[in-house]
Amino acid sequence: MTYNFNFSVIWRQFDVMLWGLGLGLLLAVISLAIGTVIGLVCGYAFRTNNKTLRGLVWGYVEFIRNEPLLLLIFFVYFGLPAIGIRFFDKYESFVITLSIYAGAYLTEVFRAGLTSVPERYVEAAKAIGLKPWQTQLYVVLPLTFRIVLPSLSNNLISLFKDTSLATAIAIPELTFTARQINANTYRVMEAWLTASLLYLATCYLIAIALRQIEKRYSVIK
Amino acid sequence: MSANPAASATSESAEPARNLLVARDVHKSFGQTEVLKGIDLTVTEGEVVALIGASGSGKTTFLRCINLLEEFEQGSITVDGDPVGYTDRGGSRRRLSEGRLAAQRARIGMVFQSFNLFPHMTAAQNVMLGLVKVKGMAKAEARSLADHWLARVGLADRADHHPYQLSGGQQQRVAIARAVAMDPRLILFDEVTSALDPELVSEVLGVMKDLAKSGMTMLVVSHEMLFVRDVATHVVFLDSGRIVEEGEPHAVFKNPKSDRLRAFLGRFTDIIGDITAR
Numbered sequence: 001m002t003y004n005f006n007f008s009v010i011w012r013q014f015d016v017m018l019w020g021l022g023l024g025l026l027l028a029v030i031s032l033a034i035g036t037v038i039g040l041v042c043g044y045a046f047r048t049n050n051k052t053l054r055g056l057v058w059g060y061v062e063f064i065r066n067e068p069l070l071l072l073i074f075f076v077y078f079g080l081p082a083i084g085i086r087f088f089d090k091y092e093s094f095v096i097t098l099s100i101y102a103g104a105y106l107t108e109v110f111r112a113g114l115t116s117v118p119e120r121y122v123e124a125a126k127a128i129g130l131k132p133w134q135t136q137l138y139v140v141l142p143l144t145f146r147i148v149l150p151s152l153s154n155n156l157i158s159l160f161k162d163t164s165l166a167t168a169i170a171i172p173e174l175t176f177t178a179r180q181i182n183a184n185t186y187r188v189m190e191a192w193l194t195a196s197l198l199y200l201a202t203c204y205l206i207a208i209a210l211r212q213i214e215k216r217y218s219v220i221k
Numbered sequence: 222m223s224a225n226p227a228a229s230a231t232s233e234s235a236e237p238a239r240n241l242l243v244a245r246d247v248h249k250s251f252g253q254t255e256v257l258k259g260i261d262l263t264v265t266e267g268e269v270v271a272l273i274g275a276s277g278s279g280k281t282t283f284l285r286c287i288n289l290l291e292e293f294e295q296g297s298i299t300v301d302g303d304p305v306g307y308t309d310r311g312g313s314r315r316r317l318s319e320g321r322l323a324a325q326r327a328r329i330g331m332v333f334q335s336f337n338l339f340p341h342m343t344a345a346q347n348v349m350l351g352l353v354k355v356k357g358m359a360k361a362e363a364r365s366l367a368d369h370w371l372a373r374v375g376l377a378d379r380a381d382h383h384p385y386q387l388s389g390g391q392q393q394r395v396a397i398a399r400a401v402a403m404d405p406r407l408i409l410f411d412e413v414t415s416a417l418d419p420e421l422v423s424e425v426l427g428v429m430k431d432l433a434k435s436g437m438t439m440l441v442v443s444h445e446m447l448f449v450r451d452v453a454t455h456v457v458f459l460d461s462g463r464i465v466e467e468g469e470p471h472a473v474f475k476n477p478k479s480d481r482l483r484a485f486l487g488r489f490t491d492i493i494g495d496i497t498a499r
Binding site for chain 1: 288290319320322323324325326327328329330331333335337338339340341350351354355396399400403
C-alpha cells in the first residue's frame with residue numbers, strides 16, 4: 001500500500017467533472033419527464049378492456065425490464081442507424097433509450113398508482129357533475145401523482161446513476177470525464193474516488209430535496 | 222302521471238307542489254341478489270324525505286341509483302321531469318352517454334357517509350371545483366360563492382384548510398357546502414353522520430336542519446331517528462328492498478303498522494327512549 005494521493009490534477013479539471021455531473025442530471029430529468037408520459041399512457045392502457053393493447057404494454061414492460069440497459073443503449077445508437085434510421089445524434093439516442101427504459105418501470109408505478117386512488121373520490125367527482133375526463137384530470141391524476149411521488153423520486157435517482165452508462169457512447173458525463181482524467185494523468189484512485197463522491201453527494205441531496213417535496217404534497221392521510 | 226313527460230317539466234312555477242323526484246318500480250340486483258324489488262317514491266319540491274331501515278334493506282342503494290352511481294335494471298327515476306340514466310328508444314332501454322349523465326348529476330347534490338372531500342384541495346377549492354369546471358363560473362365568482370356557503374355552514378375561517386386539517390364534522394359540513402353551492406334540485410344524504418364521533422353529529426344535523434328550513438328538497442338516509450322525527454316531512458321504511466311503510470314521521474313512529482317497523486323502531490327506543498315523546 002504505497003499509493004500516493006495527488007488530487008491537484010483533479011482540481012485542475014474539476015469544472016469539467018461538474019459539467020459532466022450537470023449533463024448527467026439533465027439527461028436523467030429529461031428521460032424521467034418523457035418516461036412519465038410513457039408510463040402514464042401505458043398505465044391507463046392497462047386499465048382499458050382492450051386485451052390487445054394490454055398485451056402490447058405488457059410485452060413492452062417485460063422486454064425492457066429483462067434486458068440490460070447497456071444493450072438497449074447500443075441497440076438504439078448502433079443498431080438503428082444500421083437499418084437506416086439515422087436521425088438521432090448520441091444525446092438524442094441516449095435520451096430516447098433512457099426514456100423508453102424509464103417508461104417501462106414507470107408504467108408499473110402508474111398502473112399501481114391509478115389503481116390505488118380510492119373509488120370514493122371518483123364518486124364524489126361524478127356526483128358534482130364532472131365528466132369522466134375531468135374526473136381524471138382534476139381528481140384522479142393529482143392524487144395519483146401524490147401517491148407515486150416517492151417512486152418517482154427513487155426513479156430519478158436510479159436514472160441519474162444509469163446516465164453513467166452514456167460513457168459507452170462517448171457522452172461527456174461524469175463517468176466519462178473521470179475516465180478521461182484517469183487515462184490522461186494515471187491518477188486512477190483520485191479520478192474514480194472524486195467521481196464516486198460526486199455521485200454519492202448528488203444522489204443524497206436529490207433524495208433530501210425530494211423528501212421535502214413529498215412531505216409538502218402528501219395530503220392524503 | 223302525465224301522458225306527456227314534457228308537460229311536467231314545463232310547469233315550472235304554475236304548480237306549488239311540483240314533483241321533483243318520481244321513482245317507479247325500480248329494480249336492482251347485485252349478481253343473483255335482488256336488493257331493490259320495485260321501489261315507488263314521489264318527492265315533491267321542498268320536502269325532506271327520510272329513508273330508514275336496517276342495513277341491507279336497500280336504502281343506500283336506492284339513493285345511489287338516483288344519480289346513477291349504481292345502475293338499475295328496471296323501472297324509471299325522473300328528476301324534475303328528466304328521466305335519469307336511461308332512455309327508452311323504440312322499446313329498448315339504453316344507458317345515456319357519460320356526458321349526459323354528468324349533466325344530470327350536476328343537478329343532483331350528494332353528500333357521502335365518508336365525506337369524500339378531495340384531499341389535495343382546500344375546503345374552498347372543494348366547493349369551487351364543480352362551480353368552475355361544471356358550471357363554467359369565473360374563479361373569483363366561484364370563490365365568493367364558496368366563501369358564502371362555507372360561512373353558512375359555520376366554516377368561514379376554515380376555507381383555506383385542507384381536509385386532513387379538519388375534524389370529521391367540519392369535513393362533512395364542507396361536503397354539504399360543496400353540494401349546496403351547485404344549486405341542485407335536490408340533495409341526497411347518504412348516512413352522513415354515521416362515520417362521525419358522537420359529539421360531532423349535532424353540528425352536521427344542525428346544518429341539515431337549516432337547509433331543510435330554507436326549502437331545499439332533501440332525500441336523507443339516516444339512522445338518526447330524532448332528526449328524522451323533527452325534520453323529515455315524510456318517512457319511508459324499507460325492508461329487504463321494498464317500501465313497507467311510509468307517512469308523516471310522528472304518525473309512522475307512533476303507530477307502526479308492520480311488525481318489521483315495530484321491531485326496527487324498538488331497537489332505537491331501547492337506546493333513546495320513546496321516539497314519539499317530546
